[in-house]
Amino acid sequence: CGKKFLETLPVDTVTEDDFYKTPADAYQALVSAYSVLNWDGYGNIALTSEIASDDCFGGGGNSDNGWNQWDKSIKMNDLNSAAWTKYFTGIYRANVFLQNIDKVKFNGDDATKKRYTAEAHFLRAYYYFDLVRMFGNVPLLTKPLEPGNYNIPQTSADSVYSLIASDLKQAAADLAPTPYAGIPKGESGRASKWAAEALLGRVFLYYTGYYNKPDIAGVFTQTDAIAAIEDVINNSGYSLVPKYNNLFRASAESTTAYAGQNNQEGVFTIQYTYLGMGDQNQNNGNRVQVMIGIRGQVLAPYYKGWGAATVNEALYHSFAPGDSRQSASVISVDGEGFTSAYAKGDQAMYTGYFCKKYTPLKDKNADDLGGSFQWDNFDNYMVIRFADVLLMGAELNLAANAGKAQQYLDKVRDRAFHDQAHRITLSSKVQIMDERRLELSLEGQRYWDLLRQGTAVAKQSIDNTSANPQFNVSFRTATNGLFSIPETQINLSNGTLKQNKGWE
Amino acid sequence: CSLAAAAPPALHAAAYNGKAYTLPVKQTLTGRVLDAKNGSPLPGVNILIKGTTRGAVSGADGSFAIQADPGEIIVVSLVGYNKQELQVKGLTQMTIRLTVSSTGLDELVVVGYGAQKKKVVTGATVHLSNDDLVKNHSVSVEQSLQGQVPGVQVTSNSGQPGDAMKFTIRGIGTNGDSRPLYIVDGFPAEDISFLNPSDIASVDVLKDAASTAIYGTRAANGLVMITTKKGRAGKMSVSLDASYGLQNPARKLDLLNAQQYGNIMNEAYINSGGVPPYSKDSLAKLGAGTDWQKAATLSNAPIQHYSLGLSGGNEHSVFSSSLSYQGQQGIMGLPGRSNFERTSFRINSEHKLYKDLIKTGENLTYAHTRQRGIGTGNIYNNSIRGLLNASPVFPVHNADGxxxxxxxxxxxxxxxxxxxxxxxNKTITDRLIGNIFLDATIINGLTFRSEYGIDLSYNYNNAFIPVxxxxxxxxxxxxxxSQGMYRNLTWNWDNTLTYQRTFGKHNINLMVGTAAKKYEGYNVGGSMTDLIIADFDHAVISNGRNxxxxxxxxxxxxNALxxxxxxxxxxxxxxxxLTASLRRDGSTRFGANNRYGYFPSFSAGWIATNESFLHTNWLNFLKIRGGWGQNGNDRxxxxxYLAxxxxxxxxxxxxxxxxxxxxxxxxxxxDLKWETSEQVDLGFDATLLKDVTVTFDWYRKTTxxxxxxxxxxxxxxxxxxxxNGGNIENKGIELGINYTHQFGEVTIGVxxxxxxxxxxxxxxxxxxxVLHPSYNGVLSSNMDEYYRAQNGMPIGYFYGLKTAGIFQNQQEIDAYTTKGGKKIQPDAVPGDVRFVDLNGDGVIDGSDKTEVGDPNPKQTYGFSLSAAWRGFDLSVLLNGVGGNDIVxxxxxxxxxxxNYTTAIFGRWHGEGTSNTMPRVTLGDEPNNNYRRFSDLYVHNGAFLRIKSINLGYDLKKTLLKRWPLEQFRLYVSGLNVFTFTHYRGLDPEVGYGIDSWSSGTDLGYYPQPRTILFGLNVKF
Incomplete structure (x- = not known):
């Protein structure tokens, strides 16, 4: 046998040397970064933060402690490792793309190169924003790590936010201003100029609120934020779905009235599918849905799930009479006539209320479609809704242009109540925060909205005492609301990573 | 035979054909060779005139003819018999009676690319014959070795028919695959599930690196050299082996019946602050409830084995072939869901193309296996675990079926x-494995051998899930x-050139060789839903509608090597x-930087009893030996290495x-490179008082x-x-002692x-x-890490909290404080476990975890006993392990x-009731009695098992004396007869672990059956 006998190459993967050459390669590299958006379940920040907020308890089964840990700030083994891994994987894939994009021959098609690059910047910022909100103190990686050199110390949140803001600014600048109506169906869920601008607004409000800063390190100011949000409101083509109920499949008036998975209100929407067909490794299904579904039973029209994130009764009662958002957001077991049909079984922290937005439905359930109810729920998640953009607009304009702020708020409330009789006169930020709680309930915003008002506000809202000790919750001020960094990751860092305060 | 052929010509006598081939005119001596014990003729005996090259081999009736002069010495030898030297006294018809050797020193044992007399081997090897293997009546070769080779540990992962065994030689030396390499008739195989133990002539286990380094990269975990039965010139020999047995579980877990369960659940609810679910009335109505174990037990499950052997040949060609069937039904599950069947055909033959100088032949086995099994895997796919956990308060079937x-x-x-x-699900495998060889003597003492083999298997799997x-x-x-098909082909081509020469008292054997191996695997499969005909018989993809x-x-x-x-x-x-070897291996699994590795070895021996000053009556043989070598691993x-x-x-x-x-x-x-295993071995082999053989080894293996x-x-x-990283040491000693003696008509072996x-x-x-588990939820979905590999500790040791009894009352809880007076377990209530606050920080958490057990046995041992008297034979085999723990x-x-076992009756249920088992709860107690891994889970895993008892009687000796038979033996055997252990689970032989380096985890074990077996051996 000659030397060649031992020289083989894999048949099912390409080597790095042979990749990053064509625009198709570049697109695949970009898609790999998108595909992390779906890594879900325990790594889903919306679920984690809802349970940590005042609106939900842990729930699940009596013997489950996975969800409970967020509710009660219990430090568990490797709590949050799914989120940690997810975000760093997304960041890595975006960084690999950015590192290699100049090797690709676009043959003069600079527009495509510019668009892909902008999308990669958007995704990196998106992942970093979730990561830094949850953990506060994270290493800042702007390119893939060199082999053997993995112990990167945490950096200040300021520099992370500065990267996020500049990534998003580049995305907003380089992505085409195609209005909603002009976006091809097959590109739903792609990062757009509007998504980048809306996310900039959210990042700005969170950072300046939580860290009590006037702007993002000079990279992005209040004026910039107002301009970005105004651009989305005026030019994006996105708008409110006329009836609030029809935003969500579970609360829509009918299957035809449902606004759809990529409707006019979803400024940035994470795409899910049942096409993983029971293969849990595909990670393309919405796994939050099975978690929040009513535990272990099918109460039509709802499908079954694990009963996590049981809803706090207080949220249900916060909606004023006539507010369509109450029945659109929360399943009341008694209120919907399930009192005798419902079997509590081993449901933990049962409140009588479950999340309705994104709860799985019997109609077109994943099992029937050939997938599995565990992995293949497929309802898209609206990360940023136009209503949120309006409320951000109201908040940003509150001081400088109260009229505009009032107008944005009115739009939201008019829809919720189906009339103009329920308008309130906007005079303080607290009103906007209250409105956000109702409008965006159970969508993963509440916890962060509390934190950006300060830990005192967060503690006051989240603390809960009850005759049943199961429901006793106490916000741990010492943590500043940050989550614990997974213990295994700290151990692996050879002492480089430091645990967050209050979690040591 | 492939092995003798590569050995020095002096050992080739078996191949000589009864004719003298040196010319000086001598007189013809004729004679017969018989077995001293039973008088049966012995074919294939080597007869050699000492100091000459004249030789002959006895025929089928034991007769021979040879040219000899009076005064010359004839040396009569046969593998497994004591060698005899006789002086030729006259031209008479001689009858020579050979006695069975108890020491086997002149036996040929297989070493890498050749064979050597056991006497002169300088490595640590163990030789077993077919007799040793068949005593366990195992379906797999690995299991039949259990308890018979010091330093070899065979542990079942599950007792389900056809499930794989864990096989380690001298401890786990790697974090990867620790299985040894099997060489079957010269062909390297990674898996020997195709082999029927009754087809095997002998097994040589090579344990030290000096012996295995000649296989370099492939033998870091030791070598098992298997020789299948070969033909001999002479009359056709036919053998028939048949056995039929009935299998039943050896043990049953003593689980709570429904009423007991109801009581315990009530107590658990009360302890957890709930309302007891069973009222007095409903408790009384519960009765015994469902015995899930019993419902899934298949009593008297049959195990069968039939084998027909045919061998013979003439002076040009010899052959041996067999056709066999083995079938084993499982003892758990539902009828037809757990079983293993193997039908195999084997043929080995050898032909002389030109005198004794050029030979060719082949060894070939075709095996067809079918397997069905129930889940014996992790917590999500373990059928036995389901049976042991299900509450006994609901029926197997409703009234409507x-x-x-x-x-x-x-x-x-x-x-x-x-x-x-x-x-x-079912798996059907068709496998063809074997090799062809050519053996040529170029000049006297120089032989060339080429051997080309393939291992081709087709593996079909099929599964069905109903609505x-x-x-x-x-x-x-x-x-x-779903349906899937694998095609795996490995080919292997070895070429060796051996030069053997004796110069006076110097004997030298030089060998050089090359080997090449390539593996190609193809795998296709698919699945579809909504079958037109929805049952397992029709579970094919094209039946799907969706x-x-x-x-x-x-x-x-x-991959290639x-x-x-x-x-x-x-x-x-x-x-x-003296022995020295060097191998250079190149593997596709490494990049150009480190594609090749070198693996040297040296060993030396001194046969002290060949020194005149050490000639004593009580010490018949003593060889002191030592060796060093290196092996590699590319698994x-x-x-x-590649991006x-x-x-x-x-x-x-x-x-x-x-x-x-x-x-x-x-x-x-x-820069990825080979894993290297380096081993030093010192030992001796001795024969004392003619009948006692002792083998001792000390070794240190560093990987x-x-x-x-x-x-x-x-x-x-x-x-x-x-x-590359990580380093592990295994060191230990091994001792084997055997005694065989004939007292008149009684032969005893211990x-x-x-x-x-x-x-x-x-x-x-x-x-x-620290190397952490690849996955933590092995015991339950939320359990913390419970085993790890860590510097200074045994691999896969159990890592958890230590406990110090049960809190009997509130005072004890209040008194359990740090020096500063801080309560260590403030959330505990009486009846909860007291965890040891190892680091003294006043909090029980992960940093208090430490070693709470070791799954690796510190001792493994085996005993055997055999006796024969007239036509009767009796043998008993025992094996055991000690010093290991089970989770x-x-x-x-x-x-x-x-559900619980009745051991729960020993729980704490009031002050003074227990100091070892906490109160029952719903698992939600703040103290986390079982939710955190602690020594509560860890149990002593030592056991001693009576593996088999065989009692046979050969009718040929009495009733059938006149029949033209060699043997007509009837026997009865008991397998897995009894196990002595403190472990309360179904079986203490628990190999299971998620990582290849973890073991000793009992998640609900498919029990090994207890079997009674009736059988027949006929030869004519």
Whole structure:
């Protein structure tokens, strides 16, 4: 046998040397970064933060402690490792793309190169924003790590936010201003100029609120934020779905009235599918849905799930009479006539209320479609809704242009109540925060909205005492609301990573 | 035979054909050779005139003819018999009676690429004959070796027919695959499930690196050299072996019946602050309830074995062939769900093409196996675990024949229904394995041998899932079928050139060779749902109706190895022995930087009893030997060194339209190199008082540069590289003693072996010095890490909290404080476990965890006893392990309604009632009695097992004397007769572990059957 006998190459993967050459390669590299958006379940920040907020308890089964840990700030083994891994994987894939994009021959098609690059910047910022909100103190990686050199110390949140803001600014600048109506169906869920601008607004409000800063390190100011949000409101083509109920499949008036998975209100929407067909490794299904579904039973029209994130009764009662958002957001077991049909079984922290937005439905359930109810729920998640953009607009304009702020708020409330009789006169930020709680309930915003008002506000809202000790919750001020960094990751860092305060 | 052929010509006598071939005119001496014990003729005996090259071989009737002069000495030898030297006194008809050798010193034993007389072997090897193997009546060769070789540990992962065994030689030396390499008639095989133990002539286990280094990269975990039966010139010999046995579980877990269960559950609810679910009335009505174990036990499950052998030949060609069938039904599950069948045909033959100078032949086996099994895997696929955990308060079947449903919890499922619905799968394998060879003597003493072999297997698997509803969250709405097919081909080509010469008292044997191996695997399969005819018989993909669920996959993989090797064997006057070897291996699994590895070895021996000053009556033979060598290991996946970009599971569906993504799947490591195992061995072999043989070995085996997935932080964002790192040491001693003696008509044999091994991890390549489990939820979905590999500790040791009894009352809880007076377990209530606050910080958490057990046995041992009298024979085999622990994870604590064994009656239920077992709860107590891993889970795993008792009688000796038979033996055997152990689980022989380096985890074990077997051996 000659030397060649031992020289083989894999048949099912390409080597790095042979990749990053064509625009198709570049697109695949970009898609790999998108595909992390779906890594879900325990790594889903919306679920984690809802349970940590005042609106939900842990729930699940009596013997489950996975969800409970967020509710009660219990430090568990490797709590949050799914989120940690997810975000760093997304960041890595975006960084690999950015590192290699100049090797690709676009043959003069600079527009495509510019668009892909902008999308990669958007995704990196998106992942970093979730990561830094949850953990506060994270290493800042702007390119893939060199082999053997993995112990990167945490950096200040300021520099992370500065990267996020500049990534998003580049995305907003380089992505085409195609209005909603002009976006091809097959590109739903792609990062757009509007998504980048809306996310900039959210990042700005969170950072300046939580860290009590006037702007993002000079990279992005209040004026910039107002301009970005105004651009989305005026030019994006996105708008409110006329009836609030029809935003969500579970609360829509009918299957035809449902606004759809990529409707006019979803400024940035994470795409899910049942096409993983029971293969849990595909990670393309919405796994939050099975978690929040009513535990272990099918109460039509709802499908079954694990009963996590049981809803706090207080949220249900916060909606004023006539507010369509109450029945659109929360399943009341008694209120919907399930009192005798419902079997509590081993449901933990049962409140009588479950999340309705994104709860799985019997109609077109994943099992029937050939997938599995565990992995293949497929309802898209609206990360940023136009209503949120309006409320951000109201908040940003509150001081400088109260009229505009009032107008944005009115739009939201008019829809919720189906009339103009329920308008309130906007005079303080607290009103906007209250409105956000109702409008965006159970969508993963509440916890962060509390934190950006300060830990005192967060503690006051989240603390809960009850005759049943199961429901006793106490916000741990010492943590500043940050989550614990997974213990295994700290151990692996050879002492480089430091645990967050209050979690040591 | 392939092995003798590569051996020195002096050992070739068996191949001589009864005719003298030196010319000087002598007189013809004729005679017969008989077995001294039973007087039967012995064919194939070598007869050699001492100091000459004249030789002959006895024929089928034991007769021979040879040219000899009076005064010359004839040397009569046959493998397994004591050699005799006789002086030729006259031209008479001689009758020579040979006695069975108890020491086997002149036996040929197989070494890498050749054979040597046992006497002059300088390595640590153990030789077993077919007789030793068949005593255990095992379906697998591995299991038949259990307890018979010091230093070899064979542990079942499950007792299900056809399930694989864990086989380690001298402790686990790697974090990867620790199986040894099997060489079957010269062909290297990674898996020997095709082999029927009754086809095997002998097994040589090579334990030390000096013996195995000639196989370089492939033998880091030791070598098992298997020789199948060969033909002999002479009359046709026919043998028939048949046995039929009945199997039953040896043990049953003593689980609570329904009423006992109801009481315990009531207590648990009360302790957890709930309302007891069973009223007095309902308790009384519960009765015995369902015995799930019994419901799934298949009593008197048959095990059968039939084998027909045919062998013979003439002076030009010899052959041996066999046709055999083995069938074993499982003892658990539902009828037909757990069984193994193997039908095999084997033919070995050898032909002389030109005199004795050029020979060719082949060894070939075809095996057809069919296997069906129930789940014996992790907590999600373990049927036995389901049976042991199900609450006894719901029926197997409802009155209408449907499966009973739990009323206790929505997520509890009927374990029998689960077997029925989810365990429909079968595997059919067709395998052709064997080699052809050419053996040529070029000039006197110089031989060339070429051997080309293949291992071709087709493996078909098929599974079916019906539409079913077992529980709210356990249902399947669409029937589905999946089918898959693998084709695996390994070819191996060895070429060796051997030069053997004696110069006076110097005997020298030089060998050089090359080897090449290539593996190619193809795999295709698919699945579809909504079958037109929804049953297992019709579970084919094309029966599916729902095209959108059609899934297909196909892969291909290949790897290759290229090797060069050489060896010198030198002996001076059969007194001083030296061996040295060197192998160079190249593997496709490494990049250009480190593709090749070198593996040297040296060993030496001194046969002290060949020194005149050591000639005593009591010490008949003593050989002192020592050796050092290195081996390599390349058993990692392919292309781990290479930077690859992968598309698997990197999809995203924009509005339901699939886009494929691609990103690097790992950090490449172009410097990846071989794992090296280095071993020193010192030992002796002795024969005392003619009948007692003693073998002793001390060894130290160090494995370094493990091929590990580097423990890198997840912030890297991609797969971890495979790196070299980690170092582990196994050291120990092994002792084997055998005694055989004939007292008149009675032959007695007693044997014993014991091995002590100490396993220590030396260095793990990270600052922490710890290798964590690949996955934590082994015992239950939320359990913390319970085993690890860590510097200074045995590999896979159990890592948890230590406990110090049960809190009897509130005062004890209040008094359990740090020095500063801080309560250590403020949330505990009486009846909860007291955990040891190891670091004294006043909090019980992960930093208080420490070693709470070791799954690696410190001792493994075996005993055998045999006796023969006239036609009767009796043998008893025992084996055991000591110094190891088992984690009993049978009961899932995260499901409060699961059943308990009656051991729960020993729980704490009031002050003074127990100091070892906490109170029962629903698993929600703040103290986390079982939710945190502690020594409560750890139990002593030592056991001694009576593995087999065989009693036989040969009718040929009495009733059938006149029949033209050699043997007509009837026997009865008991297998797995009794096990002495403190372990309370179903079986203490628990090999299970998720990582290859972890073991001793009992998640609910498929029990090994206790068998009674009746059999027949006929030869004519």
């Amino acid at each position: 449907s499966y009973g449903k739990s009323q206790t919890a929505t997520d509890e499922i009927n374990p029998i229904g689960a077997i029925d619905y989810t365990q429909n 079913y509803v077992l529980g709210a969250n356990n249902s399947n709405l669409h029937s589905s079928a 095209d959108s669920t059609r899934k297909v996959y196909g892969t291909r993989s290949t 290229q090797s060069y090797f050489s060896r010198v064997l030198y002996s001076f006057n059969e007194k001083y022995l 990692i996946g392919d292309f781990r 690859t970009v992968n598309s698997t599971y990197r999809y995203y569906y924009f509005n339901g339209e699939k886009s494929i993504g691609a990103s690097p799947d790992k950090i490449p490591n172009p 370094r540069d493990w091929l590990v997935t580097a423990p890198i932080p997840d912030l890297v964002g991609t797969g971890a590289p495979t790196i 044997g014993g072996n014991i091995a002590f091994n100490k396993n220590t991890v030396i260095s793990i390549p990270n600052q922490e010095g 009993d994870g049978t009961r899932a604590y995260d499901r409060s309604y699961n």
